[in-house]
Amino acid sequence: MVKGESRVRVMLPRALSEFAGGQESVELGGRTLADAIQGLNARFPGLGYRILDDQGRMRRYVLVFVNEDPVGHLDPQAVPLKDGDTVHILPSVAGG
């Protein structure tokens, strides 16, 4: 763990846990949401790209909550994380 990093728990939906060895939650370090996603990608290659698009934005139909606050509409680099936070990544309910 890097000094100044927070330890957070990232909860994965089924579609992503398939590529994380079946794990539904992962503990990661990072100061921001962008750090946490980068750490997720380092541990499970390819997962970062399933969450962020080419431009580093959260994908349109992906919902992200830090604890209970929605943050998916924010720049992931501007979302601070603190020790003990729980990050939920969810697919939005879409379609008809």
Place this chain on the structure above:
Amino acid sequence: MADIKKGETVVVVGTRKGLFLFHSRDRKKWASRGPYFKGETVRHALLDPRDGKTLLAGVTSEHWGAVVARSTDFGGKWVLGKEGPRFSKESGLSVTRIWQVRPGSNGDLWIGVEPAGLFRSDDGGDTWSSIDAFNYWPGRDKWQPGAGGLILHTILPYPGERRRMLVGASAVGVFGTHDGGESWRLMNGDVRNPYIPQKVMGEEMVGSCVHKMVRDPRDPAIVYQQNHFGIYRRRRGDPKWTAIEKGLPSPFGFPMAAHPHDAGTVYTVPLEGDFNRVTPKGAMAVYRTTNGGKRWERLTKGLPQKDAWFTILRDALRTDDGDPAGVYVGTTTGQLYHSRDDGDSWQLLADHLQGIQSVEAGTVGGR
């Protein structure tokens, strides 16, 4: 689950909801695996012919974006690349779908994406390089999408000449490179387009709606094109395309496939027209030419001839490398038909799949 052994034929089927494998020792009795990538669309997937072992799949989720996945144990475990294909930040473009995955002739791997873009991987799909000369073509702002979107859907490496390649993008046209993608030129000469005043394209005009291209495997200098408005043939060095659709019920269709061994033998499935993209008169027929398009044969033995109102998409017709050749065709209503006698007769291999996006066939361990 039955083992998949060296020498077996594997048919890789991409559908609207997942990927399926069918495998057989004799092409008579088949076993299946899948679905993989549940709920996600697999627009193109194949067995890499270079090793006959690695499955490559272009997978698109409307939630989770588009990725290339690979498996070296026939679907037991799928691995994603470390990075996805990315357009530059300055471009403002974002990859939404993967339409084509194509091994190159030098250990390289290429993908065609939506919005029309081309990427190469030199590490088996872990990381991707943008082919900038194509992706940031100076006139790109004038490119218009076809009904399927603004997509790069066909990649044709040139066997033995690693820096030479053709690609097809709808509704832009055919591009060629002879320097590994550092520069490209349009190749649309004499392709019809009734929506432009002169009715045919100039070689460097943008706006040709290419649907699919295949190379003649015995003479890779020859390429066949199924276009929105016709079917064409062109030999390397020719200044333009030559129409070859005479004898077909319609110039409109999506897929093409080439025979693995017989020069001049190509398959297509004409549809009624762009106004009604279904099999004409509700009867399914694959058409075959054995002389480069001078004459077409209608192949129907074993195919439904009544109440068959479906579409065959651009990657849903392929051959294997058997002798005689196996031919495979998938429908948007989930039927997979196959022939093991060059297309002379057909059997239903699978039914009740989701809409079939792509079909590819290969031999385990290579041939």
